[in-house]
Amino acid sequence: MTNRLSSEERAALLETLPGWLPVTGRDAIHKTFVFDDFNAAFGFMTRIALKAEQMNHHPEWFNVWNRVEITLSTHDANGLTRLDVDLAAAIETFTRQ
Amino acid sequence: MTNRLSSEERAALLETLPGWLPVTGRDAIHKTFVFDDFNAAFGFMTRIALKAEQMNHHPEWFNVWNRVEITLSTHDANGLTRLDVDLAAAIETFTRQ
Numbered sequence: 591m592t593n594r595l596s597s598e599e600r601a602a603l604l605e606t607l608p609g610w611l612p613v614t615g616r617d618a619i620h621k622t623f624v625f626d627d628f629n630a631a632f633g634f635m636t637r638i639a640l641k642a643e644q645m646n647h648h649p650e651w652f653n654v655w656n657r658v659e660i661t662l663s664t665h666d667a668n669g670l671t672r673l674d675v676d677l678a679a680a681i682e683t684f685t686r687q
Numbered sequence: 688m689t690n691r692l693s694s695e696e697r698a699a700l701l702e703t704l705p706g707w708l709p710v711t712g713r714d715a716i717h718k719t720f721v722f723d724d725f726n727a728a729f730g731f732m733t734r735i736a737l738k739a740e741q742m743n744h745h746p747e748w749f750n751v752w753n754r755v756e757i758t759l760s761t762h763d764a765n766g767l768t769r770l771d772v773d774l775a776a777a778i779e780t781f782t783r784q
Contacts (some may be wrong), residue, residue: 628745632736639729648725654747655762665752 592664592671603675610678613661617669619678623658623685631656637684638677647673649681691766700772707775710758714766716775720755720782728753734781735774744770746778 594617595603604610610619625631631653638660642648650661660681662674691714692700701707707716722728728750735757739745747758757778759771 628736628740632740636733639725643725643729648752650749650751652747652749655745 592667592673594664594667594669594671595675600670603672607675607678607682610662613663616663618661618663619670619674620659620661621678621681623660625656625658627656631658634658634684638681641680641684642677645673645677645680647677649677689761689764689768689770691761691764691768692772697767700769704772704775704779707759710760713760715758715760716767716771717756717758718775718778720757722753722755724753728755731755731781735778738777738781739774742770742774742777744774746774 604612604619607619610621612618613620623631623634625634635651635653635658638649638651647664650663652659662678663669664671664673701709701716704716707718709715710717720728720731722731732748732750732755735746735748744761747760749756759775760766761768761770
């Protein structure tokens with residue numbers, strides 16, 4: 591099983607992920623993305639879905655119109671792991687495509 | 688602009704949509720769908736996305752793994768309209784495909 595990040599690992603890795611913030615009351619990270627319209631938002635979600643399925647590590651997410659709110663945590667580890675950081679990093683690349 | 692449903696229209700139309708329930712504190716309807724896995728859940732979401740874009744009427748929705756929670760309301764009308772009922776009916780057909 592993937593291990594939860596230590597406080598030091600968490601701090602160091604989150605520095606590389608601007609805008610991803612800790613979730614209050616959970617060992618998880620969260621970011622909201624806003625696009626021009628639903629087409630762009632769902633296109634972004636589809637890229638993430640393909641990556642998530644490949645990683646076998648999936649987001650918790652909410653969408654309304656042009657807004658996508660993503661929470662990442664590793665359910666099997668009951669907290670934040672390297673998988674979440676890797677998925678967040680991939681998600682960041684999808685905002686630039 | 689599409690008009691909000693009357694109480695009578697709402698009651699009559701919701702009878703045709705089993706499992707769709709009113710949202711507390713909002714003029715909206717809600718249903719949760721559960722699938723075998725993320726692939727099935729996101730496939731379902733993708734069918735809905737294509738339909739929603741075609742209708743220019745979009746859901747509010749949350750997904751984690753195999754669960755999709757959908758809320759429908761018409762923002763322009765600040766409540767439930769025929770568009771929501773039509774989208775809910777389309778969504779129901781996508782669960783059977």
